Amino acid sequence: MSEEFGEIAEYERGDAAVRDGIAEEDNAIPLWFNVGFYGLIVFGIVYAIYYTMSGWSSAGEYQAQVAAAEARAAEVRASMPTTNPFRGDQVALTEGQTTFTTVCAACHKPDGSGLVGPSLVDPYWKYGETDEALFETVSAGRPGGMPGWEAQLGSEKIWKVLAYMETLPRSDEPGVGAPGVGGAGT
Numbered sequence: 001m002s003e004e005f006g007e008i009a010e011y012e013r014g015d016a017a018v019r020d021g022i023a024e025e026d027n028a029i030p031l032w033f034n035v036g037f038y039g040l041i042v043f044g045i046v047y048a049i050y051y052t053m054s055g056w057s058s059a060g061e062y063q064a065q066v067a068a069a070e071a072r073a074a075e076v077r078a079s080m081p082t083t084n085p086f087r088g089d090q091v092a093l094t095e096g097q098t099t100f101t102t103v104c105a106a107c108h109k110p111d112g113s114g115l116v117g118p119s120l121v122d123p124y125w126k127y128g129e130t131d132e133a134l135f136e137t138v139s140a141g142r143p144g145g146m147p148g149w150e151a152q153l154g155s156e157k158i159w160k161v162l163a164y165m166e167t168l169p170r171s172d173e174p175g176v177g178a179p180g181v182g183g184a185g186t
């Protein structure tokens with residue numbers, strides 16, 4: 001049988017035994033095994049030293065990524081206007097009017113006095129009347145049925161439509177949806 005596979009170096013063992021016709025031999029450990037075995041030990045030591053000395057950690061890497069993302073977000077926030085940049089700009093107001101009549105008027109009426117959505121010309125504001133609050137309302141939407149328009153209009157058109165909205169004749173009459181008056185906004 002063994003001739004078929006060629007000669008394999010075999011050493012005699014003091015405790016050599018034959019059981020069920022199978023002889024136990026003491027063969028030399030193959031080179032590939034030793035290379036892998038000692039190689040892994042060396043790798044383990046080098047890795048452990050590197051890991052403890054270099055200061056690298058997955059938690060640290062995560063924190064660095066979070067810090068980078070926060071810095072980017074702060075940059076974007078800082079570059080966003082907090083007051084309406086189109087107030088009084090005639091070209092922008094015309095564009096804002098077009099947006100208002102095609103998009104907003106369906107729910108707020110062309111004069112802004114309110115229909116499904118609340119009046120935008122009365123002095124009552126559920127979500128605030130600062131430029132920032134109004135921008136947030138229109139770009140992200142509000143839970144009472146006001147859709148968010150950021151994806152469809154983009155920031156610039158939102159600022160323009162808000163600039164136009166301000167020019168609509170004001171009315172002290174609480175409109176549809178003003179607080180405590182009934183309608184969609186209450």
Ligand code: HEC
Nearest residue numbers: 103104107116117125126127128142143144145146184185
């Ligand atoms: C599908 C109908 C609908 C359309 C279209 C719509 N709105 Fe509204 N809007 C609403 C409703 C309903 C509310 C009340 C939301 C609430 O109370 O949570 C609202 C609320 C608002 C408010 C907040 C009012 C307050 O008292 O704080 C503003 C400002 C506003 N809309 C502006 C706009 C503008 C500008 C557009 C066009 C880009 C627009 N809306 C388009 C339905 C609509």
